[in-house]
Amino acid sequence: xxxxxxxxxxxxxxxxxxxxxxxxxxxxxxxxxxxxxxxxxxxxxxxxxxxxxxxxxxxxxxxxxxxxxxxxxxxxxxxxxxxxxxxxxxxxxxxxxxxxxxxxxxxxxxxxxxxxxxxxxxxxxxxxxxxxxxxxxxxxxxxxxxxxxxxxxxxxxxxxxxxxxxxxxxxxxxxxxxxxxxxxxxxxxxxxxxxxxxxxxxxxxxxxxxxxxxxxxxxxxxxxxxxxxxxxxxxxxxxxxxxxxxxxxxxxxxxxxxxxxxxxxxxxxxxxxxxxxxxxxxxxxxxxxxxxxxxxxxx
Numbered sequence: 001x002x003x004x005x006x007x008x009x010x011x012x013x014x015x016x017x018x019x020x021x022x023x024x025x026x027x028x029x030x031x032x033x034x035x036x037x038x039x040x041x042x043x044x045x046x047x048x049x050x051x052x053x054x055x056x057x058x059x060x061x062x063x064x065x066x067x068x069x070x071x072x073x074x075x076x077x078x079x080x081x082x083x084x085x086x087x088x089x090x091x092x093x094x095x096x097x098x099x100x101x102x103x104x105x106x107x108x109x110x111x112x113x114x115x116x117x118x119x120x121x122x123x124x125x126x127x128x129x130x131x132x133x134x135x136x137x138x139x140x141x142x143x144x145x146x147x148x149x150x151x152x153x154x155x156x157x158x159x160x161x162x163x164x165x166x167x168x169x170x171x172x173x174x175x176x177x178x179x180x181x182x183x184x185x186x187x188x189x190x191x192x193x194x195x196x197x198x199x200x201x202x203x204x205x206x207x208x209x210x211x212x213x214x215x216x217x218x219x220x221x222x223x224x225x226x227x228x229x230x231x232x233x234x235x236x237x238x239x240x241x242x243x244x245x246x247x248x249x250x251x252x253x254x255x256x257x258x259x260x261x262x263x264x265x266x267x268x269x270x271x272x273x274x275x276x277x278x279x280x281x282x283x284x285x286x287x288x289x290x291x292x293x294x295x296x297x298x299x
Contacts, residue, residue: 025264025290026075028068028281032225033057035289036281038092038142038206039268040103042117047072049272052080052117053281054090054105064090065105065115065122068291070279075291080117084124087113091139091267092155092206097146104181106130106142106155112181126179130155132186134167140267141207141217144173147241153183154215154239154249156191159203165190166203168215168236172245189249193219195232195257205231208271208278210297213238215249216258216278218266225285229265233258233280233296258296271297 028036033055042050048071055063064087065080089108096102096114103115103122110130115122130139137157145152153173159166168191172184193203198221205220215238220231235258237251261280268281268291276298282290 025282025292028053028075028077028289028291030288032285032288033062035283035285036268036291037090037140037283038094038105039270039279039281040093040095041270041272042067042095045069045071049279051270051279052093052103053268054093056089056091056108056283058088060086065093067120070291070293078120081121082124083121085113085127087111092142094142094144097144097151104142104144104153106139108139110137110139112142114175114179114181126181128180128182130169131171131183132169132188136164137167140202140205143207143209143215145209145213145239145241147213148243150241150243150245152239152241152245152247154207154209156204156207156217158205159191159201161199161201165192167191168204168207168249168251170239170247170249172241172247184245184247187247187249189251191217191236191251193217193232193234194255195219195234195260196221196230198223198230205265205267206269207236208269208297209239210271210299211273212299213240214297214299215239216269216271216296217255218269218280220265220267222265222285227265227284227287228263229282229284230260230262231264231266231282232260233266233269233278233294235296235299259294264290
């Protein structure tokens with residue numbers, strides 16, 4: 001059972017299933033303030049992995065970031081202190097390739113925060129809006145890919161049911177000398193998930209990119225703070241980045257649904273480097289959050 005203290009003193013020991021078990025969800029929190037809205041790989045430790053997770057809290061002083069150590073026999077969750085401009089509604093986080101300890105976190109309305117994480121503190125280096133924000137865009141996903149010495153960013157408006165597909169954006173990414181993320185020319189593609197087909201489905205609730213450049217996406221349906229929830233993970237296409245920095249996204253005509261997860265709202269997907277495993281995280285509102293590993297990143 002999870003033990004939840006104050007947001008600034010969270011330390012929870014969780015779960016008994018082996019890391020990587022394909023049939024176990026492990027609880028990471030028991031209320032709406034502790035769900036997992038996004039996951040970033042941090043590193044390996046002994047028989048497990050460390051990841052950073054963001055929480056979509058909106059009030060001052062509430063937790064924005066935590067560290068999960070996912071290992072054989074148990075998981076642990078510990079708080080990360082946020083130092084700097086406090087975001088509202090963080091929905092995604094991603095490690096910056098080639099810069100250990102640095103991350104980009106994305107808020108729902110399109111503000112990107114560059115972070116430096118040292119021990120249990122995340123310091124805001126800079127922040128900036130995403131380019132090309134569309135009318136009504138609501139962002140829940142962000143991923144970075146490094147190929148041929150170049151970095152590209154992918155992010156998506158989540159979409160809403162049959163009338164609004166998700167919009168997947170892509171752009172080259174660099175950093176100014178003072179630390180600000182700088183995006184190049186933006187391309188975009190519309191995407192509809194095959195599952196869930198609910199009228200309140202969010203077509204993209206998170207994305208991750210495999211070592212080979214496949215784009216793995218979660219989708220979710222949310223009927224309210226008490227559910228019911230539903231979600232799936234799909235292989236939606238491929239991204240490539242040329243030596244000249246050109247970013248190309250190709251979406252599959254019929255994306256493969258890799259797994260469906262009734263009763264859970266997946267908002268975090270992270271392909272673990274050098275592994276076929278994806279770590280999935282849920283934000284189940286009043287029911288809290290869960291994580292599990294699934295072998296979805298082998299292609």
